[in-house]
Each structure stands twice: as structure tokens, then as C-alpha cells.
Amino acid sequence: MSKKLDLGVCAITSSGYAVPNMTHPLFVELVLRGGANMIQFRDKTLSDRELYATGVALRAVCSAYNAKLIVNDRVDIALAIGADGVHLGQNDLPVQTARMILGPSKIIGATSNSLQDVLTLNRQNGSDVDYIGFGHLFPTISKEKKDEPKGIKMLKEVCEQSKKPIMAIGGIISENAGAKGVAVISALANSHDPEGETQKLITLSGLVLPSQNADNP
Template identity: 40%
Template sequence: MNGLYLVTDSGIAQQAGHSLPFVVEEACRAGVRWVQLREKELSTRAFVELGVVLKRITQTYGAKLIINDRVDIALAVDADGVHVGQDDMPYELVRSLIGPDKIIGLSINNMAELEAVEGADLDYLGIATIFPTGTKTDTSSLLGLDGLRAICQQTSLPTFAIGGINVTNIQSVLQAGASGAAVVSAICGQPSPYEASRELIHLTNP
């Protein structure tokens, strides 16, 4: 499986003239196999309805659907897993709710947070924030490639780097030790999400 991970942003998709289901289907058609549904503004009902649609799409292509933060939504749509941040529900509680077979990803922003989860029952880490980005405004501590490299060297878990990653820098992220790269604008905000995904996948598998 290639190391490209799509994190959705319906606002960015709409600005580019796309619906979120269109973006996700085009990305999956191009070969993306990790999709995180991240919606901070939707009502619970709308979130569930969107999750059901995306679950159908990801299932068709053999991709994993991960829900950001909302364990209830993940359970409601039978998603493949949940991604939580440092301020979200503790991962131990997430595990007890979703069971042993689902995927849990956790955001790590610095070395101290990594040390705090040593030996934890997690499936992957999201390492943030690598480069400046407009989609995540709380970039108080940019890691950069050196920070990413240091964290990757200290964990055996798969790592997805996120933050300002695009066609110009995705290879440098992988060279720094990340297992993969999570992108938002680099797919959601492009004229052709399919072509954008193809190019990014090609760069992750040169």
C-alpha cells in the first residue's frame, strides 16, 4: 500500500468546485488507500450521512476510512478506525469503545508526546506540523524535517507526516523517515483530485 493519506476538508474542496464525495472517489480511483474524514463544523446527522457515503466509496476501492476525533461517528458508519489528537478522547478509551480490530491513529507534535505513549496500543502516528500550512492554524511549534526525523527514529510505529506537504516536498518527508504523508490541499484543492493523487503517489513510489 502506498504511503499517501488524504485528510478531507470540505471547505477547500468547495473552493475548488468539488464535493467531498467526488474528491474522495477520485483520490481512491487514483490509488489513495487512506482517507480521514475530518469535519469540525458539521452537525452529527450531516457527519453521519457523509460518513456513510464515504464508507461506501472507500469500501469499493479497498481503502481505509478513518474518522477524525468522533468515536460515535466511526461506530455509526462502521469506519475502519479513529484518529485522535492530544486534546481529544484518550486513546485508551477510544480502544475500549471501538474494539481491538479497529485502527487508532494519534497526533504527535513533539518528542515529549511521543515518549508519553511508548508501548501504547496504537496503529500509527500522525506527526505534525512539518511545514507551514493554511489548513492548520495552530502551528505554534513547526517540527520541520529535522524534528520529523528525530521522532521517526524513536518509534517503530508507522508514521504519517502532515502539514504543508505537496508535490514539491513529499519526497523529502519520506527521506526523513516518515512511512507516509498526509495531505489536505494538495488533493482537495486541486482542479483534478485524480491527477493530483496520481502525481503524489508516483512521488511516494519513485
């Protein structure tokens, strides 16, 4: 798999969708049709076997749309399903360890929630991390947050000082602050029209993405 990294819009799967009987594969296909170019597979409720089976299905959908598939937290599942990479939280495996397991060709993203975190990731993990997720930017209902939203001003400062591309997390960006991508969960998972909501998100964020087409990837 190519490691070419166009962050753009990363849609994150959810353990609960607004549309009744929505499945992860259907949600992923809808947001990819809407223009997302990266998927982060995240579901804390599934067993390992269910994660594997669902991940294999998502890999097939992403391949059809020439989109990247990233697995949240789980390096073992990412490796098992042949995903493009993994996104690591601050309590997950160290970035260096994940790189040793996954090898040089896989994408590794890491979460940060302060400028110091970003600078540390740049310095200590510069050769191992491919992008840095920064947030949360705005109030979000995807999970409880104890710290305050960071906002656009802090995002701009982070983007200016980071050598690694920044993916903004936690809210929709409505202005260009220098981020190379935006990761979204609630705005898409809570929508009754994930495809249309993705299209609106791309327009709102001003991101220019490579075209996605299942028939002509």
C-alpha cells in the same frame, strides 16, 4: 474488517474545496482513483446526522477501492458507520478509552507535535495506538498553527525513535525520512484536479502503495 495497516497517502476531507460543488464522496473517489489508500473524514461544519449520512456514503466509496476510512476525532461516528478506525487529536478522548469503545480490530491514530509526545504515545499507549501522526512539517494553510513547522530533520529523528509507524502531517514530503505515510489536506482539497495531484504526490513522496482499483479491489 481487516486491520492490516498500509499508511501510504491519507487524503483528508475538507469543509471547502477548490472545485465548485465538490462533495466529500466525489473528492474521495477522485483521490482514491489517483492512488490514495486511506481517507480521513474530517468536517467540523456538519451536524451529527450529516456526519453520519456522509460517513456512510464515504464508507461505500472506500470499500469499492479497498481503502481504509478513518474518522477524525469522533469515535461515536466511526463506530456508527462501521469505519476502519479513528484519528484522535490531543484534546479528544484518550487513546485507551477509544480502544475500549472500538475494540481491538479498529485502527487508532493519535496526533503528536513533539518528540516527547511521540515517546509518550509509544510508552503509555503502545498496545492501543496503531500509528502516530506527527507534524506539522511545513507551513500549511489548512488551519492556524501557533507552533513552528517541525521539518524533515525532526521527522527523521522521530521515525528513528518511534516503535509505532509515523504518518507525516502538514506538507508534502519530497524525500524519504522514514515516515510510513503522509496525511494531506490542502494540496488536494485546494486543487482543481485532486486525482492528478494525488498521483503527483505519490511520485514526489516516493511511497510505494498497494494498487487501488474499483473494479478489482
